[in-house]
Amino acid sequence: MAAREEARHHILTVLVENKFGVLSRVAGLFSRRGYNIYSLAVSPTDDERFSRMTVVVDAESSPIEQITKQLNKLIPVIKINELGPDEGVERELMLATVKAGPEVRSQVTELASIFEARIVDVGFDAMTLMVAGSPNRLDAMSDLLAPFGIIELQRTGRIALPKLTRQPTRLRTVKSRSA
Amino acid sequence: MKLTGAQALIKSLEMENVEVMFGLPGGAILPVYDPLIDSSIRHVLVRHEQGAGHMAEGYAHATGRPGVAMVTSGPAATNIVTPLCDAYMDSVPIVVITGQVAYSSIGTDAFQEADTVGITMPVTKHNWLVTDAQDIPRIVREAFHVATTGRPGPVLVDVPKDVSNAQMDWYWPDGVELPGYRPSTKGHAKQIKEAARLINQARRPVIYAGGGILKGRAAEALRELAELAGLHVVTTLMARGAFPDDHPLCLGMPGMHGNYTAITSMQRADLLITLGARFDDRVTGKVSAFAPDAKIIHVDVDPAELGKVRRPDVPIVGDSRLVIEELVKAVRAEQSKHGKSDLTDWDRQIDEWRRDHPLQYEQQDGGPLKPQYCIEALRDNTPDDTIVVAGVGQHQMWTSQYWRFNHPYTWVNSGGLGTMGFAVPAAIGAKVGKPERMVWAVDGDGCFQMTAQELVTASAERIPVKIAILNNAYLGMVRQWQELFYEERYSEVYLSPDLPDYVKWAEAMGCVGLRVDTPEDVVPAIEKANEVDDRPVVIDFRTDYREKVYPMVAAGDSNDNVILGPEYGEGGY
Numbered sequence: 082m083a084a085r086e087e088a089r090h091h092i093l094t095v096l097v098e099n100k101f102g103v104l105s106r107v108a109g110l111f112s113r114r115g116y117n118i119y120s121l122a123v124s125p126t127d128d129e130r131f132s133r134m135t136v137v138v139d140a141e142s143s144p145i146e147q148i149t150k151q152l153n154k155l156i157p158v159i160k161i162n163e164l165g166p167d168e169g170v171e172r173e174l175m176l177a178t179v180k181a182g183p184e185v186r187s188q189v190t191e192l193a194s195i196f197e198a199r200i201v202d203v204g205f206d207a208m209t210l211m212v213a214g215s216p217n218r219l220d221a222m223s224d225l226l227a228p229f230g231i232i233e234l235q236r237t238g239r240i241a242l243p244k245l246t247r248q249p250t251r252l253r254t255v256k257s258r259s260a
Numbered sequence: 261m262k263l264t265g266a267q268a269l270i271k272s273l274e275m276e277n278v279e280v281m282f283g284l285p286g287g288a289i290l291p292v293y294d295p296l297i298d299s300s301i302r303h304v305l306v307r308h309e310q311g312a313g314h315m316a317e318g319y320a321h322a323t324g325r326p327g328v329a330m331v332t333s334g335p336a337a338t339n340i341v342t343p344l345c346d347a348y349m350d351s352v353p354i355v356v357i358t359g360q361v362a363y364s365s366i367g368t369d370a371f372q373e374a375d376t377v378g379i380t381m382p383v384t385k386h387n388w389l390v391t392d393a394q395d396i397p398r399i400v401r402e403a404f405h406v407a408t409t410g411r412p413g414p415v416l417v418d419v420p421k422d423v424s425n426a427q428m429d430w431y432w433p434d435g436v437e438l439p440g441y442r443p444s445t446k447g448h449a450k451q452i453k454e455a456a457r458l459i460n461q462a463r464r465p466v467i468y469a470g471g472g473i474l475k476g477r478a479a480e481a482l483r484e485l486a487e488l489a490g491l492h493v494v495t496t497l498m499a500r501g502a503f504p505d506d507h508p509l510c511l512g513m514p515g516m517h518g519n520y521t522a523i524t525s526m527q528r529a530d531l532l533i534t535l536g537a538r539f540d541d542r543v544t545g546k547v548s549a550f551a552p553d554a555k556i557i558h559v560d561v562d563p564a565e566l567g568k569v570r571r572p573d574v575p576i577v578g579d580s581r582l583v584i585e586e587l588v589k590a591v592r593a594e595q596s597k598h599g600k601s602d603l604t605d606w607d608r609q610i611d612e613w614r615r616d617h618p619l620q621y622e623q624q625d626g627g628p629l630k631p632q633y634c635i636e637a638l639r640d641n642t643p644d645d646t647i648v649v650a651g652v653g654q655h656q657m658w659t660s661q662y663w664r665f666n667h668p669y670t671w672v673n674s675g676g677l678g679t680m681g682f683a684v685p686a687a688i689g690a691k692v693g694k695p696e697r698m699v700w701a702v703d704g705d706g707c708f709q710m711t712a713q714e715l716v717t718a719s720a721e722r723i724p725v726k727i728a729i730l731n732n733a734y735l736g737m738v739r740q741w742q743e744l745f746y747e748e749r750y751s752e753v754y755l756s757p758d759l760p761d762y763v764k765w766a767e768a769m770g771c772v773g774l775r776v777d778t779p780e781d782v783v784p785a786i787e788k789a790n791e792v793d794d795r796p797v798v799i800d801f802r803t804d805y806r807e808k809v810y811p812m813v814a815a816g817d818s819n820d821n822v823i824l825g826p827e828y829g830e831g832g833y
């Protein structure tokens with residue numbers, strides 16, 4: 082199921098001016114125009130004047146071309162790159178606190194090692210794991226942790242860069258001009 | 261030179277050649293009203309901040325220059341949200357300055373604090389909260405640049421009181437630096453060539469001209485294109501006047517209350533040359549049934565309009581005037597290569613439609629006064645370049661249908677938002693911008709009651725606008741829908757013809773008030789009003805409440821189903 086969902090997602094990486102209110106301009110645009118955000122991550126870039134937003138949208142329910150065009154009209158939006166379903170390397174981070182009493186603790190740690198997750202906190206009957214990876218992998222991990230009993234789980238939302246191929250780049254610049 | 265933020269703000273407005281602003285002071289904007297006393301900028305003191313916003317819009321519509329309004333924080337800022345939204349929908353360049361509570365107390369629910377930037381974000385092209393007095397000249401410069409370039413629109417600058425009181429070192433920036441804002445101007449040469457090819461091959465072409473012609477100052481270019489290729493032109497509600505109504509190629513207004521020929525020629529067209537229009541639902545009717553055989557050329561300065569509603573065959577992003585000028589050259593080249601296309605059959609068909617389905621109404625001698633008759637009388641007894649402003653409702657549609665707009669920038673109305681109460685303040689703004697021209701507002705009785713108090717402003721400031729109220733004692737347009745689509749179940753639409761007494765009300769506001777009950781009195785009253793030049797005039801035309809706007813395409817219906825008039829029966833075409 083997770084994999085099928087993957088296929089519908091488009092990723093927009095949006096370079097924005099690092100200024101007051103930019104996140105609410107972007108978020109407001111999505112709600113005003115009736116587009117759905119699947120996930121959203123905001124991070125600083127190596128240039129402190131800019132931040133990067135990674136917006137994952139459902140390509141079926143949202144008109145991706147309209148979204149990028151409308152985003153382009155926001156004045157603090159500098160550049161938008163669009164990654165189609167297979168065009169990006171996507172990673173996400175997950176923290177999960179699971180029930181892990183003495184009788185199952187070793188099973189949980191074993192699962193953690195299969196997923197190359199790290200144990201970042203241990204309590205008497207619970208453990209917090211951290212795992213980074215593709216969204217699919219995190220889905221699998223959380224499915225497998227579920228039977229133990231998930232107490233809390235958080236994911237960062239994904240960040241993405243274009244896949245490298247023998248062609249120079251698959252990055253498509255869609256911001257060229259605005260009105 | 262050291263200035264306060266407030267002084268810098270006024271000086272920046274002067275640098276932007278602002279000659280007039282509309283506003284009303286209050287606590288948070290007080291510092292800025294002080295240096296205004298010593299400024300060359302004229303200030304028009306309104307009676308409600310909504311009026312300030314619509315005046316700025318009227319000024320911008322009539323002059324093409326950005327209108328400026330200035331109000332205080334909180335309730336004043338929320339009062340101007342409607343004009344901002346109106347200007348956003350109709351791409352009107354206005355700059356609104358709002359006072360804000362001190363930056364240091366933002367977020368504390370201080371007295372008259374409102375999140376003005378947050379509230380107005382979705383209804384402005386861009387807005388700014390000034391956090392440092394030193395930024396004021398830069399931001400003002402950016403604000404005017406953004407408002408007036410690309411697709412024009414409203415902007416807002418929110419200025420906290422401590423920022424306007426703070427000291428800054430005066431400077432005036434050479435230009436603007438907005439890396440995320442680069443509106444395109446020139447269209448793509450290859451696309452223009454392709455468009456010219458389609459135009460020269462079309463058998464049933466129609467130019468679908470929208471408000472972008474006026475915003476882009478492209479009326480002359482449009483005329484050149486139309487005449488060069490013999491193309492008929494429809495002018496949308498926002499484009500009335502962009503192509504002269506007395507031109508043989510002009511088809512007038514399309515859409516829900518457009519005339520039969522304008523609607524039907526678009527429906528049957530094989531090519532729609534869409535120039536600065538946006539396929540609004542009031543024009544297209546049911547989108548899937550709209551102009552089914554037409555290829556689409558779509559020219560717009562806003563790339564997001566291309567493909568938003570209807571996918572164009574030839575999309576061209578660019579300034580309407582520049583693109584049309586290039587298109588003229590390209591069509592000429594096509595014509596010299598392949599000869600001019602023969603449109604005789606199409607022209608004959610259009611003439612037939614025009615002959616068979618003209619607009620119609622009947623004014624009987626001694627019968628109830630028809631609103632259309634009042635408009636025709638007004639049209640025929642005012643100068644050709646009169647600026648006409650409308651409210652929203654039946655009277656607006658009749659004015660658009662029956663006026664003859666022979667010049668650009670003579671029609672001011674609220675199209676996209678449909679804001680009742682627009683007419684009186686917008687007329688005042690238009691008259692301030694074009695004092696040498698006669699300005700008539702055609703208003704509804706319902707609309708008039710929403711913003712009439714601005715006639716006090718007009719009297720006080722000696723702005724002699726003229727208002728024709730088509731008083732049908734109803735929220736007529738809503739009544740029309742209830743009559744046609746709700747089985748004549750009239751719910752909350754009756755207003756009364758004489759409560760208020762419009763003549764007394766006009767007089768109380770310092771205007772001349774006149775009342776007209778019969779067709780014979782129409783022209784004398786207009787002549788009398790035209791003679792008044794030192795104060796506003798209001799004429800209360802008591803019109804037939806039963807009159808409805810036809811033709812009509814029911815909302816959501818196909819444009820093939822034009823209802824021509826009541827005689828075609830319920831739902832009949």
Ligand SMILES: Cc1ncc(C[n+]2csc(CCOP(=O)(O)OP(=O)(O)O)c2C)c(N)n1
Pocket residue numbers: 651652653654655656678679680681703704705706707708730732734735736737738
């Ligand atoms: C601010 C606002 N409120 C409500 C409406 C809905 N509305 C559209 S037309 C109309 C009736 C307008 O009545 P009037 O001004 O008398 O004009 P008429 O249609 O009678 O010519 C109404 C209520 C609107 N467009 N704007």
Ligand SMILES: [Mg+2]
Pocket residue numbers: 704705706730731732733734735736
């Ligand atoms: Mg009415």
